[in-house]
Amino acid sequence: MVLSKKDHLVGLDIGSSCIKVAEIQISKKGKTLKKFGMRSVAPEAIVEGRIMDMEAVADTIRTLFKSQKIRGKKVAISTGGQSVVIKTINTAKVPEKDLQKAILAEAEQYIPYDIADVNIDYQILGESEFSSEQMNVLLVAVKKDLVAEYMDLTAMAGLNAAIIDVDTFALQNIYETLPGQNPEEITLLLDIGASKTSLNILRDNISMMMRDNGSGTLQVIEEISARFETDLVTAENILQAPVADAPDPQVMASILQDLSNIWCSEISEAVHTFLANTNDAGISKIVLSGGGSYIQGFADDLKTELEAEVVIIEPFGGLDLDEKKFSREFISRVGPQAPIALGLALRRVDDK
Ligand SMILES: Nc1ncnc2c1ncn2[C@@H]1O[C@H](COP(=O)(O)OP(=O)(O)OP(=O)(O)O)[C@@H](O)[C@H]1O
Ligand SMILES: [Mg+2]
Incomplete structure (x- = not known):
């Protein structure tokens, strides 16, 4: 299948610390990476997924598109964090025509917001493992004001958001293209960004549990800033440099170790809550992504904590790319x- 130009979307990940943009060409021959670039967002311009400084963020997006020479205006964006609720629910099977009404009626009890304030979407996952009369449905609710905020932002940047996805689904979408997986293994996709962590436990490429919390590299940056008495930008530079270059490498190592311990116990708790409700003994593999992957020692600590294989994602693995352009x-x-x-x-464009 060769997709016409009009179906084509630019991927735009509006992270709270760093905006990323990607273009992929899909043809009979495969998927080819055309563009990829990133640009930092001013500190506090995006806080917990909410846009605090529209103009500054729109400007960062415009500059990024310009520097990467991206002319496409139709983008796919995503949201995540506290304003997005994702739940797997179990409900009676109903005929296709009654489905929407039935699911919306059920949704109310699972969503902690007024139903009038959210956009609801769903996907049928299959028959329930407990009864042939029941089915599992993945329910997604996103606050309407959050959607409006991201639509305004993209419009301000001169773009048109054709799809608003969920971060966790976009991550799963690329993960499924990667070589060397065993879908039967229980796998945890773990994204630790600057201001949120998202967990997605998969079996047979179906999500068994999704959960977000507010942990991220910003915690480390704030701690570095407090301990070394620096501003946030300097603290971020210290974080990104080798530990040996920190003002006090020993203090730096202990900041990182403390954070790693906190993250490990939060993740372990979420995983054990999941395992307590299933017959599974443990998870086999953890695929780590986001800025948290760079934290020294964390992947090893996680491996010990959960007795699982831990790998850092190599998301370009299923794409063809020109090594002269992308070293x-x-x-x-x-x-x-x-x-x-x-x-x-x-x-x-025609994806749901
Ligand atoms: N080499 C590095 N060493 C340590 N930390 C790094 C390195 N490179 C980037 N980071 C940190 O990673 C963080 C950004 O990660 P990421 O791009 O996953 O966050 P984000 O997507 O913007 O945030 P969120 O998803 O929470 O909105 C920043 O805090 C940045 O300082
Ligand atoms: Mg992110």
Whole structure:
């Protein structure tokens, strides 16, 4: 299938610390990476997924598109965090024509917001494992004001948001294109960004549990800023430099170790809550993404904590790319931060 130009969308991941953009060409021959770039957002311009400084963020997006020479205006974007509710519910099977009404009636009890304030979407996952009369449905509710905020932002940047996806789904979307997986293994996709962590436990490529919390690299940056008495930008530079270059490497190592311990116990708790409700003994594999992947020692600590294989995602693995344009060094450096933009770039206008 060769997709016409009009179906084509630019993937735009509006992270709270860093905006990423990607373009992928899909043809009979495969998927080819055309563009990928990232640009930092001013500190506090986006707080917990909410746009605080529209003009500054729109400007960052415009500059990024310009520097990458991206002419496409139709984008796929995504949201996540506290304003997005994702739940798997179990409900009676009903005929197709009554489905929407039945699910909306059920949805009310699962969503902590007024139903009038959210956009609801759903996907049937299949028959319930407990009864042939029941089915599992994935329910997604996004606050309307959040959607309006992101639509305004993209319009201000001169773009048109054709799809508003969910971060976790975009990550799963690119993950499914990667080589070397065993879908039967229980796998945790773990994205630790600047201001949120999202967990998605998969079996047979179906999500068994999704959960977000407010942990992220911003916690480390704030701690560095407090301990070394620096502003946030300097603290972020310290974070990104080798530990040996920190003002006090020993203090720096202990900041990172403390954070790693906190993250490990939060993740372990979420995983054990999931396992308590299933017959599974443990998860086999953890695929780590987001800026949290760079934290020294964290992947090893997580491996010990959950007795699982831990790998850092290599999201370009299923794409063809020109190594003269995208060096190996670049691809491996930006890999952890790239998957959501890449997953969004695979979406098409007629996708749900
Ligand atoms: N080499 C590095 N070492 C340590 N930290 C790094 C490195 N490169 C980037 N980071 C940190 O990663 C964070 C950004 O990660 P990411 O791009 O996943 O966040 P985001 O998508 O903007 O945030 P969120 O998803 O929470 O909105 C920043 O805090 C940045 O300082
Ligand atoms: Mg992110």
